[in-house]
Amino acid sequence: xxxxxxxxxxxxxxxxxxxxxxxxxAEGMVVLDAVLQIQAEQAPDLAVRWNCKAGRCxxxxxxxxxxxxxxxxxxxxxxxxxxxxxxxxxxAFPLIKDLVTDVSWNFRVKKMIxxxxxxxxxxxxxxxxxxxxxxxxxxxxxxxxECFLCQDVCHVLRxxxxxxxxxxxxxxxxxxxxxxxxxxxEDRREELKKADGIGYCNITKCCTQVCPEDIHITDxxxxxxxxxxxxxxxxxxxxxxxxxxGKK
Amino acid sequence: MPSYxxxxxxxxxxxxxxxxxxxxxxxxxxxxSVGLVCKSLLGKAHTVMAEGGIAAALSYVDDRDNWKVHFxxxxxxxxxxxxxxxxxxxxxxAPERVLELEAWGALFDRxxxxxxxxxxxxxxKYPRLVHVGDRTGLEMIRTLQDHGIYQGIAxxxxxxxxxxxxxxxxxxxxxxxxxEKGRFLVFFAKAVxxxxxGIGRAYxxxxxxxxxxxxxxxxxxxxxxxxxxxxFVQFHPTGMIWPPSVRGILVTEGxxxxxxxxxxxxxxxFMFDDIPALYVNQTxxxxxxxxxxxxxxKNARRPPELLTRDHVARCIVREIKEGRGTAHGGxxxxxxxxxxxxPHAEDHIRKKLPGMYHQxxxxxxxxxxxxxxxxGPTTHYIMGGIRVDADTQMATVPGLFAxxxxxxxxxxxxxxxxNSLSDLLVFGKRAGEYAAQFAKENKSVTISGEHLDQxxxxxxxxxxxxxxxxxxxxxxxxxxxxxxxxxxxxxxxxMLRAVEELKKLKERAANVRVTGNREFNPGWHTAxxxxxxxxxxxxxxxxxxxxxxxxxxxxxxxxxxxxxxxGKFNIVIRKSEEGWMELRQEALPELPAELQHIINEMx
Ligand SMILES: Cc1cc2nc3c(=O)[nH]c(=O)nc-3n(C[C@H](O)[C@H](O)[C@H](O)COP(=O)(O)OP(=O)(O)OC[C@H]3O[C@@H](n4cnc5c(N)ncnc54)[C@H](O)[C@@H]3O)c2cc1C
Ligand code: SF4
Ligand code: SF4
Ligand code: FES
Numbered sequence: 128x129x130x131x132x133x134x135x136x137x138x139x140x141x142x143x144x145x146x147x148x149x150x151x152x153a154e155g156m157v158v159l160d161a162v163l164q165i166q167a168e169q170a171p172d173l174a175v176r177w178n179c180k181a182g183r184c185x186x187x188x189x190x191x192x193x194x195x196x197x198x199x200x201x202x203x204x205x206x207x208x209x210x211x212x213x214x215x216x217x218x219a220f221p222l223i224k225d226l227v228t229d230v231s232w233n234f235r236v237k238k239m240i241x242x243x244x245x246x247x248x249x250x251x252x253x254x255x256x257x258x259x260x261x262x263x264x265x266x267x268x269x270x271x272x273e274c275f276l277c278q279d280v281c282h283v284l285r286x287x288x289x290x291x292x293x294x295x296x297x298x299x300x301x302x303x304x305x306x307x308x309x310x311x312x313e314d315r316r317e318e319l320k321k322a323d324g325i326g327y328c329n330i331t332k333c334c335t336q337v338c339p340e341d342i343h344i345t346d347x348x349x350x351x352x353x354x355x356x357x358x359x360x361x362x363x364x365x366x367x368x369x370x371x372x373g374k375k
Numbered sequence: 376m377p378s379y380x381x382x383x384x385x386x387x388x389x390x391x392x393x394x395x396x397x398x399x400x401x402x403x404x405x406x407x408s409v410g411l412v413c414k415s416l417l418g419k420a421h422t423v424m425a426e427g428g429i430a431a432a433l434s435y436v437d438d439r440d441n442w443k444v445h446f447x448x449x450x451x452x453x454x455x456x457x458x459x460x461x462x463x464x465x466x467x468x469a470p471e472r473v474l475e476l477e478a479w480g481a482l483f484d485r486x487x488x489x490x491x492x493x494x495x496x497x498x499x500k501y502p503r504l505v506h507v508g509d510r511t512g513l514e515m516i517r518t519l520q521d522h523g524i525y526q527g528i529a530x531x532x533x534x535x536x537x538x539x540x541x542x543x544x545x546x547x548x549x550x551x552x553x554x555e556k557g558r559f560l561v562f563f564a565k566a567v568x569x570x571x572x573g574i575g576r577a578y579x580x581x582x583x584x585x586x587x588x589x590x591x592x593x594x595x596x597x598x599x600x601x602x603x604x605x606x607f608v609q610f611h612p613t614g615m616i617w618p619p620s621v622r623g624i625l626v627t628e629g630x631x632x633x634x635x636x637x638x639x640x641x642x643x644x645f646m647f648d649d650i651p652a653l654y655v656n657q658t659x660x661x662x663x664x665x666x667x668x669x670x671x672x673k674n675a676r677r678p679p680e681l682l683t684r685d686h687v688a689r690c691i692v693r694e695i696k697e698g699r700g701t702a703h704g705g706x707x708x709x710x711x712x713x714x715x716x717x718p719h720a721e722d723h724i725r726k727k728l729p730g731m732y733h734q735x736x737x738x739x740x741x742x743x744x745x746x747x748x749x750x751g752p753t754t755h756y757i758m759g760g761i762r763v764d765a766d767t768q769m770a771t772v773p774g775l776f777a778x779x780x781x782x783x784x785x786x787x788x789x790x791x792x793x794n795s796l797s798d799l800l801v802f803g804k805r806a807g808e809y810a811a812q813f814a815k816e817n818k819s820v821t822i823s824g825e826h827l828d829q830x831x832x833x834x835x836x837x838x839x840x841x842x843x844x845x846x847x848x849x850x851x852x853x854x855x856x857x858x859x860x861x862x863x864x865x866x867x868x869x870m871l872r873a874v875e876e877l878k879k880l881k882e883r884a885a886n887v888r889v890t891g892n893r894e895f896n897p898g899w900h901t902a903x904x905x906x907x908x909x910x911x912x913x914x915x916x917x918x919x920x921x922x923x924x925x926x927x928x929x930x931x932x933x934x935x936x937x938x939x940x941x942g943k944f945n946i947v948i949r950k951s952e953e954g955w956m957e958l959r960q961e962a963l964p965e966l967p968a969e970l971q972h973i974i975n976e977m978x
Contacts, residue, residue: 175897
């Protein structure tokens with residue numbers, strides 16, 4: 128059977144070292160299969176998160192040859208053949224051990240966002256009516272599997288560590304899913320500008336590129352949110368911008 | 376004495392899937408303090424993987440639907456072994472529970488007039504499954520999670536409970552460890568709810584993740600609670616089979632609900648060849664009628680692909696055994712054929728089944744809008760579990776509650792698709808409500824440090840054992856054994872062998888060698904989970920031996936037929952004084968006349 132070589136980052140916060148493992152590979156194998164095989168056969172204490180093995184739970188995020196990806200959706204056959212495959216944990220978050228990082232910050236951030244607040248029911252039986260077209264737009268955001276790969280790649284978090292001032296692309300998607308929800312009547316623009324730090328995003332679109340759910344994070348979530356914020360807060364640039372585009 | 380990180384709550388919920396989250400939300404709404412523990416991160420439990428939908432008789436798509444029809448469908452699907460009261464409560468309360476999700480922000484697919492759209496699924500007479508494409512579970516768990524985080528529930532992620540604490544004959548808390556550092560945790564609670572999900576990791580070919588090791592079943596058993604119906608393990612008819620690395624990953628029944636058909640290697644639609652007597656009246660007798668049904672024609676009957684899962688799985692096994700399977704040992708599931716019937720069929724498929732489209736394209740190089748999928752049965756769900764009171768979800772030990780997949784009763788001998796997600800909501804809520812009530816009526820009790828030290832020693836002993844195997848090897852051997860000997864088609868000789876094998880595996884499991892230290896060490900975690908997996912495997916095997924008949928998901932080739940006495944009892948399991956697994960048959964409770972009347976009416 129053919130085999131492949133992996134260089135896996137091992138160790139905890141104290142320091143990472145690369146360990147080399149060679150393991151047999153079969154047709155169709157994904158990176159996670161290889162990691163679990165290495166774990167079962169060579170390194171039972173190799174720490175890794177996974178659940179669904181089908182790109183649905185967002186647990187198995189890691190950096191494969193330096194690219195933030197889901198290990199369960201990355202086929203070995205899509206990686207350069209014959210070369211060792213480099214596996215590292217997400218860099219933006221504090222390391223726990225091996226491929227596992229401390230992503231608890233994300234769970235704390237979510238709690239700060241104002242919760243869903245629906246308008247009063249439309250019908251006497253307490254239900255609402257919504258058109259599929261209106262739902263479609265928000266369903267795109269609700270596809271998010273909270274893999275946090277977009278957070279990992281965003282330079283505001285990864286390089287500038289602005290964890291206290293910036294909620295990151297995942298949570299702009301979340302805010303967008305609430306703000307554009309056909310039933311929601313809450314206003315989150317003030318926080319977006321201040322606590323959420325949307326201004327730090329300079330639309331590099333790195334987040335969109337890594338999203339395994341193909342959510343158009345920048346075009347469909349962040350930019351419309353920025354526009355909403357601008358609408359609310361007087362902004363001379365926006366007036367200029369608006370005139371250029373000849374809108375409104 | 377080592378010191379333990381100790382937490383005290385009124386209600387402790389173990390498990391953060393749909394059932395656990397719904398229970399936690401309800402308990403906290405009743406004004407008690409709630410702790411919630413789960414093995415993975417929040418939002419990653421199995422519920423997130425559910426695809427097809429939530430069954431609820433909202434009757435938005437077909438106004439002939441109502442709770443009675445849903446009740447009768449559930450009972451028929453379960454071969455009448457279900458707990459009638461649970462099936463009644465489930466059918467009555469599911470619609471309200473779904474609407475509540477909408478009020479909490481869930482966005483389901485819509486009908487033309489803006490209401491919630493419902494789809495067809497196996498064994499459901501009318502289109503009943505509330506869904507979002509094929510990612511319904513994600514919508515449900517995220518809605519519960521995003522509602523729950525504002526309720527003041529204390530969440531302990533990546534913590535595993537290894538023992539329930541008992542004092543004065545009732546459950547008073549739980550003991551476990553957190554994965555990150557391997558430190559032990561003690562939870563004291565006036566009531567404990569188990570919502571730990573299933574046991575699918577007992578089998579090699581499975582749609583279930585590493586978490587599904589039957590922990591709740593085993594915890595309850597060791598705490599003296601009764602288990603019931605453990606012989607009924609659902610093998611979903613359609614799992615992926617090729618390439619090998621994806622074997623077992625689920626292919627939603629929604630594919631068949633949208634018109635997908637099953638073919639053998641000769642291109643024959645074999646599901647028409649064998650239609651069970653109980654369903655003849657409700658099944659299409661030609662392909663045209665079946666197609667019309669999937670497209671919402673109210674006068675058409677369902678195609679045989681949408682018969683119950685136990686039956687479809689066995690038909691697939693038959694085709695493969697008799698040499699009509701594909702090269703990789705499966706059959707074909709084809710949705711691309713609807714091109715012949717629908718304009719823009721390719722877009723339609725991508726819209727209705729985006730997850731499946733993506734999954735096959737990415738993992739198997741198959742474009743399902745153009746090519747058939749290769750599928751075969753995969754271990755999916757356990758109908759059996761902790762025996763509970765139908766109304767309150769309390770187990771047979773006071774202070775202990777159970778809801779969701781780890782509880783028994785609703786599904787009888789076979790679960791209908793979509794009835795699990797609704798089960799989680801209906802009985803999760805009930806468990807939360809009654810556990811909160813129990814907590815208000817009872818005092819908290821602490822437990823001596825000696826006991827706790829014993830639990831920690833038991834958990835740590837694997838660092839000192841000197842066995843030849845690591846925990847993954849023993850787990851893999853157990854999975855192979857269960858797959859071969861206690862799988863879809865069972866017989867006495869195989870299962871007696873399984874009992875012997877289990878003894879050997881237990882010995883090996885007691886001595887597995889763990890390397891490394893306590894910090895985030897999957898080898899150690901698997902060693903601990905393995906003990907639970909062995910307990911539930913034993914329960915499944917002994918119950919399957921005891922039931923000398925074929926019923927629902929339990930098929931005995933040495934007792935293929937049914938007779939008058941078939942399906943008249945439940946098998947109940949308990950831990951004996953000496954620590955053995957004790958089995959007894961218990962006659963089915965009689966159904967109240969009104970419920971029996973509904974069943975007769977809908978026959
Ligand atoms: C691929 C797939 C598709 C499915 N599709 C559908 C569908 O379309 N419709 C439907 O109705 N059903 C479906 N099902 C079934 C349904 O999803 C599950 O039965 C259901 O989600 C189980 O929910 P639960 O809340 O009982 O448990 P889970 O969601 O599995 O949650 C269990 C929780 O318990 C925790 N836990 C377990 N042991 C411990 C321990 N020792 N200590 C602490 N925490 C613990 C876990 O970490 C987890 O949080 C599907 C199942 C699968 C696998
Ligand atoms: S587009 Fe904005 S949020 Fe996305 S990676 Fe770039 S800076 Fe970060
Ligand atoms: S938006 Fe995309 S990349 Fe970001 S967490 Fe969600 S699924 Fe992952
Ligand atoms: S394991 Fe679930 S996304 Fe990879």
